[in-house]
Amino acid sequence: MGIIVNLDVMLAKRKMSSGELASRIGLTQANLSVLKTGKAKAIRFSTLSAICKELDCQPGDILEYSDDEVE
Amino acid sequence: MKRSEKSLNLTIILLVALSILFAFMLFMAPSVFTAYCEADNTSEAARKTLIGVFYGCTPSAILTLVFLFKLLFNIKKGEVFCTQTVRYINILSYTCLSVVPLSLPLCYFFLAGFPIPMAAGFMWLFFRVLKNAFERGSEIKNENDLTV
Numbered sequence: 001m002g003i004i005v006n007l008d009v010m011l012a013k014r015k016m017s018s019g020e021l022a023s024r025i026g027l028t029q030a031n032l033s034v035l036k037t038g039k040a041k042a043i044r045f046s047t048l049s050a051i052c053k054e055l056d057c058q059p060g061d062i063l064e065y066s067d068d069e070v071e
Numbered sequence: 072m073k074r075s076e077k078s079l080n081l082t083i084i085l086l087v088a089l090s091i092l093f094a095f096m097l098f099m100a101p102s103v104f105t106a107y108c109e110a111d112n113t114s115e116a117a118r119k120t121l122i123g124v125f126y127g128c129t130p131s132a133i134l135t136l137v138f139l140f141k142l143l144f145n146i147k148k149g150e151v152f153c154t155q156t157v158r159y160i161n162i163l164s165y166t167c168l169s170v171v172p173l174s175l176p177l178c179y180f181f182l183a184g185f186p187i188p189m190a191a192g193f194m195w196l197f198f199r200v201l202k203n204a205f206e207r208g209s210e211i212k213n214e215n216d217l218t219v
Contacts, residue, residue, distance in 0.1 A: 040219045041213075
């Protein structure tokens with residue numbers, strides 16, 4: 001499974017839309033959507049830092065590791 | 072106009088020129104090879120082999136020209152490191168490979184014909200390496216595109 005992005009949860013907690021967050025951190029909505037839907041292969045520290053600053057949270061609030069390998 | 076654009080346009084012009092030359096040879100090959108063989112005093116069998124090899128390699132040549140044009144126009148559109156480019160380069164490698172067995176009969180009559188299948192074999196390998204490079208480039212681009 002890997003890294004799960006819980007951006008939707010934080011956006012709902014802060015009552016902010018993804019469009020608003022995208023414009024605040026200088027990202028396009030398409031790119032933010034790539035992150036939200038878990039299709040991103042990597043995230044820059046600068047982007048993560050900007051998201052945490054706008055949402056007033058820690059990286060761990062947005063990113064979660066899951067190891068759901070079936071034995 | 073950027074330097075790379077000028078270079079690309081020059082390549083397209085050269086490819087068009089080569090295509091025109093090839094089209095000319097397509098119709099003139101029997102006359103040209105007959106004149107050459109008469110001047111060189113080569114046998115009728117050698118002349119027929121020369122013409123046969125030329126027309127045998129024609130489908131490969133046409134495919135090569137078509138896919139080189141497709142590749143160049145893709146590059147012009149900015150679609151460089153993508154699966155389609157890798158596919159085109161793979162096809163180009165096989166068109167070169169197909170020339171190797173087709174041109175071998177030339178070596179029986181013309182010792183100087185030996186470089187032709189050798190060159191075709193090298194070009195096959197060259198395109199294979201290029202395909203591997205573009206494949207890796209496509210993977211890296213994909214990863215970069217999905218880096219937020």
